[in-house]
Amino acid sequence: MNSYEVVIIGAGHNGLVCGAYLAKAGLKVCVLERRSLIGGASVTEEIWPGYRVSTAAHMMGLLQPRVILDLELQKFGYEIIPTPPIVHHIDSAGPIPVWREPDKLAAEFARLSQRDAAAYPAFAAHLARLGPIFQKLLWEIPFDPSSLSPGNLMDVALFAWRNRGMVGAFYDVSDLITMSVYDYLSRWFESDAVKMILGYYPVGGSGQSVSFHTPGTAYFLLRNHLRDNTTAAGGTGLVRGGMGNICEAIAKSGARFGMEVRVDAEVSRILVKDGRAQGVVLVNGDEIRARTVISNASARHTFLSLVEEGTLPCEFLRDIRSFKGQSTAFKIHLAVDELPHYPDLGKAGLGNTYPVQICIAPSIAYVEKAYLDMREGRVSRRPYLTVQAPTVVDPSLAPKSRHILSIYGGHVPSGPGADHGAATRETVYNAAFDAIAQFAPNLPRHAVHRQILLASDYEEIFGLPGGNPHHADLTLNQVFFRRPARRYADYRSPIAGLFLSSASTHPGGAVTGVPGYNAARVVLKMLRSPA
Numbered sequence: 046m047n048s049y050e051v052v053i054i055g056a057g058h059n060g061l062v063c064g065a066y067l068a069k070a071g072l073k074v075c076v077l078e079r080r081s082l083i084g085g086a087s088v089t090e091e092i093w094p095g096y097r098v099s100t101a102a103h104m105m106g107l108l109q110p111r112v113i114l115d116l117e118l119q120k121f122g123y124e125i126i127p128t129p130p131i132v133h134h135i136d137s138a139g140p141i142p143v144w145r146e147p148d149k150l151a152a153e154f155a156r157l158s159q160r161d162a163a164a165y166p167a168f169a170a171h172l173a174r175l176g177p178i179f180q181k182l183l184w185e186i187p188f189d190p191s192s193l194s195p196g197n198l199m200d201v202a203l204f205a206w207r208n209r210g211m212v213g214a215f216y217d218v219s220d221l222i223t224m225s226v227y228d229y230l231s232r233w234f235e236s237d238a239v240k241m242i243l244g245y246y247p248v249g250g251s252g253q254s255v256s257f258h259t260p261g262t263a264y265f266l267l268r269n270h271l272r273d274n275t276t277a278a279g280g281t282g283l284v285r286g287g288m289g290n291i292c293e294a295i296a297k298s299g300a301r302f303g304m305e306v307r308v309d310a311e312v313s314r315i316l317v318k319d320g321r322a323q324g325v326v327l328v329n330g331d332e333i334r335a336r337t338v339i340s341n342a343s344a345r346h347t348f349l350s351l352v353e354e355g356t357l358p359c360e361f362l363r364d365i366r367s368f369k370g371q372s373t374a375f376k377i378h379l380a381v382d383e384l385p386h387y388p389d390l391g392k393a394g395l396g397n398t399y400p401v402q403i404c405i406a407p408s409i410a411y412v413e414k415a416y417l418d419m420r421e422g423r424v425s426r427r428p429y430l431t432v433q434a435p436t437v438v439d440p441s442l443a444p445k446s447r448h449i450l451s452i453y454g455g456h457v458p459s460g461p462g463a464d465h466g467a468a469t470r471e472t473v474y475n476a477a478f479d480a481i482a483q484f485a486p487n488l489p490r491h492a493v494h495r496q497i498l499l500a501s502d503y504e505e506i507f508g509l510p511g512g513n514p515h516h517a518d519l520t521l522n523q524v525f526f527r528r529p530a531r532r533y534a535d536y537r538s539p540i541a542g543l544f545l546s547s548a549s550t551h552p553g554g555a556v557t558g559v560p561g562y563n564a565a566r567v568v569l570k571m572l573r574s575p576a
């Protein structure tokens with residue numbers, strides 16, 4: 046069968062979410078994936094016999110409850126294992142558990158600054174107040190602010206009305222989206238150690254090549270407030286069986302409505318006739334017809350490689366070409382027969398609980414040095430790291446008595462001309478190893494197995510432009526009505542019948558399901574409106 050109502054290019058989680066909603070609405074949908082397995086950057090791969098590793102995303106923090114509940118993912122094997130608090134190693138104070146409960150975290154901060162401990166509950170409440178405003182924005186279809194057409198003006202008016210809650214918080218919202226994480230935190234806190242702990246995700250965890258002083262990074266502080274953890278969809282944590290199980294569950298949910306998924310099915314070209322998408326051609330020459338084509342691939346790949354030259358307007362192509370985001374983060378996966386033993390951990394007050402995630406980012410100066418090394422073209426000798434040990438809570442991922450370490454860190458110079466050869470990889474590995482060994486001297490330098498993935502690998506294997514986890518940076522000039530291009534942030538493209546559903550669209554990357562959900566709404570509205 047080579048004719049469908051909808052064909053989706055890419056079985057990343059957003060493509061699958063989009064397909065499952067459209068199949069549920071009664072459309073005949075086929076999802077085509079170029080790799081031999083589904084999931085895109087939310088995947089579990091058996092990279093060594095018996096070891097199943099989440100080779101890109103490794104923690105579920107943002108998959109939206111609406112998507113989990115609508116698609117009934119829990120029925121199809123999706124399960125979250127709650128994890129103990131992250132433990133953050135700080136130079137001046139040793140290991141600090143980053144409790145989710147504000148009063149418990151404030152008590153930890155008292156070891157660093159009494160003043161900051163007193164300020165923290167009000168700061169947490171402040172972010173909790175702003176969170177729902179941003180949560181609402183996730184589900185908006187961005188409009189074109191430059192158009193005075195009556196339909197668009199109506200969209201703007203309705204947007205303003207739905208989001209009128211933002212008016213009272215306008216100055217707080219604008220500070221969050223424009224300020225650097227350092228300046229924002231400095232308004233509340235005096236201790237650099239406290240700022241390091243609170244600013245770790247914006248600077249080290251978000252996968253962006255930024256420093257504490259990069260403007261526009263403060264809004265990543267809201268991450269923990271972008272998801273309602275109190276619904277029947279449950280909270281956040283590790284996905285049992287690895288991140289790929291999210292996508293397996295979405296695919297199974299879609300399959301009961303007839304959604305087909307084909308792997309090893311790379312699209313080489315989108316068929317366009319008279320300005321309308323007509324289907325796709327696969328690398329093996331097969332043609333698949335569809336009146337709607339949705340690309341879950343990156344905007345860059347979709348419009349610069351899959352659409353014939355001369356088909357798209359110059360202004361649009363200019364925007365897509367300048368849609369920026371070179372990642373300098375890396376991941377190292379290790380199979381070990383012994384977990385790192387952190388002798389200082391006893392001081393963290395976690396009892397016998399082994400922390401599933403440890404952050405090695407002992408000071409702002411340390412993280413800034415890693416950033417400066419990268420800017421000056423050097424692999425950082427002291428990278429910041431998140432060391433995750435998923436097998437502590439999910440032993441099914443590795444053979445008996447063996448563990449997986451999934452290490453995410455930065456920085457490695459990347460992009461055109463960067464050397465990602467064997468010697469660079471060895472340097473990255475040794476630097477990460479030395480950084481961990483400072484805190485856990487038992488870590489054996491020769492792991493049972495190891496894999497080192499740099500930005501160029503994420504580009505080549507996963508199709509992420511510049512290796513960027515978000516497909517492109519989430520800077521102010523590349524979000525909402527500028528993502529991925531002016532006038533086309535509403536999941537449409539200049540080609541009729543061709544849509545985008547990936548992290549290249551609003552609200553960007555992370556495993557949220559939101560771009561896929563929003564794109565499905567736009568497509569359904571278009572298909573149901575009178576011609």
Ligand SMILES: Cc1cc2nc3c(=O)[nH]c(=O)nc-3n(C[C@H](O)[C@H](O)[C@H](O)COP(=O)(O)OP(=O)(O)OC[C@H]3O[C@@H](n4cnc5c(N)ncnc54)[C@H](O)[C@@H]3O)c2cc1C
Binds near residue numbers: 054101252343560
């Ligand atoms: C190292 C790393 C760590 C991360 N950590 C986390 C984390 O812990 N938590 C979190 O929430 N997020 C994390 N992320 C981000 C998150 O994984 C991504 O933002 C998200 O998975 C993007 O999903 P997507 O469906 O939009 O796109 P993708 O996952 O990029 O999917 C696109 C799909 O399209 C396919 N494709 C491309 N071209 C073609 C073609 N021509 N034909 C057919 N198929 C094609 C690709 O193979 C891919 O499967 C991380 C990302 C990386 C890289």
